[in-house]
Amino acid sequence: MxxxxxxxxxxxxxxxxxxxxxxxxxxxxxxxxxxxxxxxxxxxxxxxxxxxxxxxxxxxxxxxxxxxxxxxxxxxxxxxxxxxxxxxxxxxxxxxxxxxxxxxxxxxxxxxxxxxxxxxxxxxxxNRFNPATVIAKKIAEEDGGIKSAFGSVFWYRNEKYYTESGWRGKYATEGGGVMINQAIHTIDLLCYYLGTPKSVTATIANHHLKDIIEVEDSCEGLIRFDNGKTANFYATTSFDGRDATLLYLVTEKKRRIQIQYSAVYVDGEKVDDPSLVADYVGKECYGNGHTYLIAKYYEALKDSKEMPVTLDSAQYALRILLAAYKSNDKETEI
Ligand SMILES: NC(=O)c1ccc[n+]([C@@H]2O[C@H](COP(=O)([O-])OP(=O)(O)OC[C@H]3O[C@@H](n4cnc5c(N)ncnc54)[C@H](O)[C@@H]3O)[C@@H](O)[C@H]2O)c1
Known part of the structure; x- marks a missing residue:
């Protein structure tokens, strides 16, 4: 049975x-x-x-x-x-x-x-398992990998988001702001495409909720990977516009891949693939991967296989953002 x-x-x-x-x-x-x-x-x-x-x-x-x-x-x-x-x-x-x-x-x-x-x-x-991520990975592999990347998160979080939660906006309970909460997925994807990170140079700021939160609402920086490649990032929750995350990948053959939620563009042309149909549970920005990843997790338990996202692989995004918090615009080891 x-x-x-x-x-x-x-x-x-x-x-x-x-x-x-x-x-x-x-x-x-x-x-x-x-x-x-x-x-x-x-x-x-x-x-x-x-x-x-x-x-x-x-x-x-x-x-x-x-x-x-x-x-x-x-x-x-x-x-x-x-x-x-x-x-x-x-x-x-x-x-x-x-x-x-x-x-x-x-x-x-x-x-x-x-x-x-x-x-x-x-x-x-x-988000590693979103169809857009998978398709972009396949295109990257056709071109011998990704040469360089830019990840951005343009979101908005208002005063209420923090004051009503009780745990957000404080280092002791949230651990940071936009980087540890919202941008961590994008930082993880930069590692997914580019490899193992070595160091980061970054600056953090709290632009729009100065008396409300003690953590950053914005962060920008440069990640260096141990294979010599680099990625830039910019993340904010102070942009009072529509939520957007964007990943811009340049392949070794200089093709330009852009991912925005469920859509993928290559050199400006939208990729038409049946898997790229958004079927979100909750907010679009969560992606549609919870169902997929949780199914894979139980499959891995059942079949004694490696976890689909190990702590070992998940540590790098966390190490990058913790190093970014300390960086103060200086090269900081991860
Ligand atoms: N993967 C994603 O895309 C994604 C999206 C949203 C949230 N999250 C993560 O999910 C987690 C929860 O986020 P959320 O937005 O649901 O937060 P939330 O504040 O809405 O929910 C947290 C819940 O934990 C409960 N809680 C607090 N302390 C507890 C304790 N000691 N024991 C038992 N319950 C306790 C609270 O009462 C609350 O119901 C966070 O780590 C967040 O970063 C992930």
Missing amino acids: EKIYNVALVGCGTIAPNHLRALLAIPYVKIVALCDKNREKAEKRKAEFSLEANIYDDFLTMLNSEALDSVHIATPHYLHASMTVAALERNINVFLEKPACISTEELIVMMEAEKKSSAKLCVCFQ
């Missing part, structure tokens, strides 16, 4: 529906528990998705009470490391929202916990 995976989710906020919808699509997964420190939020998700799950307001109580095979962590950033370690210590597999954690010290502790555990850890960089 096929094994059924008993699964729990902690953090029943904004992104939780993307996880629950993806889980409900996998026949050998059973959502047995939901946890949120605000019990009502967990109850609300339980009703919304017609689940039979037990409800908890304390994570460790849930881990110790349920026979879990896997837990999804979608809590504020400062809780990611401790919750992941607690699950791995109990040999419970973890599907972890980005960022993996908020410091290099935490990263090291998580890597140690992963080594000691028989359980696996997958980090939610779902």
Whole structure:
């Protein structure tokens, strides 16, 4: 008989529906528990998705009470490391929202916990699996790879976004601003196309919410990779226009690939591919990859394969942005 995976989710906020919808699509997964420190939020998700799950307001109580095979962590950033370690210590597999954690010290502790555990850890960089990302990768490979890239994030986050959340906008709980929260996907994709980063030179600023947040709302910089290639980036949440992320890739044969959400352009011509149909759950900027990546994570558990996004590969985007925070326009090792 096929094994059924008993699964729990902690953090029943904004992104939780993307996880629950993806889980409900996998026949050998059973959502047995939901946890949120605000019990009502967990109850609300339980009703919304017609689940039979037990409800908890304390994570460790849930881990110790349920026979879990896997837990999804979608809590504020400062809780990611401790919750992941607690699950791995109990040999419970973890599907972890980005960022993996908020410091290099935490990263090291998580890597140690992963080594000691028989359980696996997958980090939610779902945009690596967006059809646009995959198609651009294929085009890049035809041309012998990417020579150079520019990643940009032009978003807007207002005062309310921070004041109502309780954890955003503070180094202690969010770990940073636009870079660790919004631009981390774009930085991860720069590594996905260009390789292992070596150093970064960057500047950070808080332009539009000076008395509201202590973290950056803008950051620009240059990443150097160990293969000698470079990438530039600019990210802001102070652009009061339509949300946009843009990846501009120049191939070794000088073709110019531009990715904007689900669309890909090569030398200005839109690529017409049936897979490039947006089918978003939640906001367009999340991409449509949660469902795909979560399915791949359970497939990897079932077939004892490598995780689709390992902590080892996810560490680089985090290391880049943590180095960018320290850089103050000086070359900083990652
Ligand atoms: N992959 C993506 O594209 C993507 C998109 C959005 C959010 N995220 C990530 O998902 C995570 C959650 O983001 P969100 O926007 O849903 O935040 P949110 O604030 O809407 O939800 C967080 C939830 O965690 C709960 N929580 C806080 N402390 C807790 C504790 N100690 N125990 C149990 N529950 C607790 C809160 O009550 C809240 O319901 C963050 O890491 C964020 O960066 C990822």
